[in-house]
Amino acid sequence: MQLPKFIQDKPVREALILGLTGLCIWIVAIEIDLHESIDKFLHAHETWQLDEAFTAINIIGICSLIYAYRRITDLKHEIARRNQAERNIDWLAHHDTLTLLPNRRALEKRDHKAKADTPSVIYCIDLDGFKNVNDLVGHQGGDLLLKEVAHRLKTMLPSAQAYRLGGDEFLVIADRTPATDCMRLGHRILRLLSAPYDVGGMTSEIGASIGFALYPEDSADFSDAIHCADVAMYVAKKSGRNGVFGFERIMEDRVLRRAETEMALKRAIRSDSIVPYYQPLIDLRTGDIRGFEALARWEAGPNHIIPPSDFIALAEDAGLIVELSERLLKAACRDAVNWPPETILAFNISPLQLSDKQMPLRIMNVLLETGFPAHRLELEITETALVRDMDSAGAILGELQAAGIKIALDDFGTGYSSLSQLSKFRFDKIKIDRSFVTGFETDKKREDIVRAILGLGQGLGISTTAEGIEENHQLDFLKSVGCDFGQGYLFGKPVSGEDTRRLLARHARPNKNAGTDAA
Ligand code: C2E
Ligand code: CA
Numbered sequence: 001m002q003l004p005k006f007i008q009d010k011p012v013r014e015a016l017i018l019g020l021t022g023l024c025i026w027i028v029a030i031e032i033d034l035h036e037s038i039d040k041f042l043h044a045h046e047t048w049q050l051d052e053a054f055t056a057i058n059i060i061g062i063c064s065l066i067y068a069y070r071r072i073t074d075l076k077h078e079i080a081r082r083n084q085a086e087r088n089i090d091w092l093a094h095h096d097t098l099t100l101l102p103n104r105r106a107l108e109k110r111d112h113k114a115k116a117d118t119p120s121v122i123y124c125i126d127l128d129g130f131k132n133v134n135d136l137v138g139h140q141g142g143d144l145l146l147k148e149v150a151h152r153l154k155t156m157l158p159s160a161q162a163y164r165l166g167g168d169e170f171l172v173i174a175d176r177t178p179a180t181d182c183m184r185l186g187h188r189i190l191r192l193l194s195a196p197y198d199v200g201g202m203t204s205e206i207g208a209s210i211g212f213a214l215y216p217e218d219s220a221d222f223s224d225a226i227h228c229a230d231v232a233m234y235v236a237k238k239s240g241r242n243g244v245f246g247f248e249r250i251m252e253d254r255v256l257r258r259a260e261t262e263m264a265l266k267r268a269i270r271s272d273s274i275v276p277y278y279q280p281l282i283d284l285r286t287g288d289i290r291g292f293e294a295l296a297r298w299e300a301g302p303n304h305i306i307p308p309s310d311f312i313a314l315a316e317d318a319g320l321i322v323e324l325s326e327r328l329l330k331a332a333c334r335d336a337v338n339w340p341p342e343t344i345l346a347f348n349i350s351p352l353q354l355s356d357k358q359m360p361l362r363i364m365n366v367l368l369e370t371g372f373p374a375h376r377l378e379l380e381i382t383e384t385a386l387v388r389d390m391d392s393a394g395a396i397l398g399e400l401q402a403a404g405i406k407i408a409l410d411d412f413g414t415g416y417s418s419l420s421q422l423s424k425f426r427f428d429k430i431k432i433d434r435s436f437v438t439g440f441e442t443d444k445k446r447e448d449i450v451r452a453i454l455g456l457g458q459g460l461g462i463s464t465t466a467e468g469i470e471e472n473h474q475l476d477f478l479k480s481v482g483c484d485f486g487q488g489y490l491f492g493k494p495v496s497g498e499d500t501r502r503l504l505a506r507h508a509r510p511n512k513n514a515g516t517d518a519a
């Protein structure tokens with residue numbers, strides 16, 4: 001037999017049993033005149049002092065009742081305190097203490113089914129340029145900015161749920177009607193977040209990459225719809241910053257393919273399938289080989305060589321460039337240490353590496369490990385690297401130069417601020433971009449620019465290298481205007497370490513053919 005629900009409750013059940021037992025005893029006591037019998041008994045045995053004992057028992061009973069009541073009250077308080085503590089811990093576990101927004105855990109535990117009937121739009125937001133703010137105004141400034149982001153999101157979309165998923169990543173879930181223009185709303189969020197921030201007296205600006213997905217259209221499973229918004233955000237991020245992208249099915253394929261390529265690249269780096277090739281740098285006055293520029297090549301299979309234009313940017317994006325560069329430099333130094341004394345090794349540095357404060361230390365470690373002398377190493381950097389973060393780039397370059405390493409400004413003339421870079425940093429070499437060398441015979445202006453650059457180099461006491469020399473008349477012109485070094489297919493294409501050794505061996509023979517036979 002099923003007991004009524006209230007009786008299943010233990011305290012109620014015990015109160016009932018005790019009440020019923022008390023009632024029965026009371027009825028029996030009345031029936032047998034218990035009290036009178038006890039009275040008679042006490043009177044009859046006055047000398048035993050039983051009445052005092054009874055009084056004591058009564059007092060103890062009342063005191064115990066009061067005591068029990070007090071303890072019950074205490075217990076109630078304790079339970080309330082514990083419940084509060086539990087609620088606090090629970091809140092902490094499900095919220096971000098900085099912005100006070102619910103966190104990723106809260107999102108995972110969200111009862112998606114409870115709102116299954118409401119169509120919604122999910123925005124995945126990743127801030128762009130937040131790291132720079134952190135670097136510039138410190139973590140406290142960064143914290144202020146994140147708080148302000150949360151505040152703006154809550155103020156703009158009071159009925160939506162905003163989450164901070166970690167770092168500079170936010171998520172907003174908003175109910176929508178058929179009339180909601182989700183793309184427009186996304187752009188409104190973007191504008192809102194891109195407005196300047198006051199962080200401790202300084203003004204900072206950031207951007208955002210926003211991806212959104214529609215529930216239930218993009219996926220009938222809410223967690224999967226969140227994943228769709230994430231994929232759209234990833235695509236937004238990869239397509240340059242400050243964009244809003246709605247989820248499309250083909251995005252998933254693209255993301256998957258990209259992930260596969262990244263994996264392949266990672267494997268290639270770790271298995272040393274990406275190796276340095278070397279292209280000779282010729283002293284135009286003597287025709288001798290002055291050194292070699294290391295150029296990365298991915299040896300993907302027999303006769304399958306992938307050029308750096310196909311993987312350097314990917315390695316930068318995937319956060320693999322530091323590892324790739326370190327391995328390449330190590331391999332290049334190991335090769336170069338066996339070249340004739342004073343042959344220099346030119347090595348390309350990615351702009352991203354100039355914000356890595358550990359970079360000089362990493363390079364010094366490679367030099368130490370391979371025994372390659374610092375004064376024979378020449379690092380080539382493009383100016384985009386310097387524009388991004390002048391101060392930290394300047395400090396890093398200074399450290400490298402102090403160690404004896406030379407710094408060359410690569411692709412000179414292609415950026416928009418080459419000249420201003422020259423006044424800010426002390427470069428050891430300028431490399432004139434190939435586009436000026438290739439086109440000057442048909443374009444008088446380029447010829448003038450080459451002359452002007454060479455004049456600039458001579459004025460500043462910086463040596464110059466011309467890239468991309470393919471024809472003899474280009475070489476003649478460059479020699480006639482006093483260019484110091486030259487590089488190009490006319491002298492030799494980039495070749496493997498083994499071929500470079502052979503080339504050097506040929507040059508070392510006494511009857512060598514005045515340098516330019518490197519081609
Ligand atoms: P870069 O530093 O300007 O390198 C010169 C590029 O011009 C090389 O292309 C070289 O093969 C090519 N080149 C040299 N002489 C001639 C010529 O006479 N005619 C023509 N048409 N091209 C010539 P490559 O090897 O494909 O490298 C492309 C870019 O990839 C490099 O430009 C450099 O910015 C980057 N890169 C290469 N290796 C590395 C690396 O190890 N690390 C980093 N961060 N970037 C690298
Ligand atoms: Ca270069």
Ligand code: CA
Pocket residue numbers: 410411431433434467
């Ligand atoms: Ca170049």
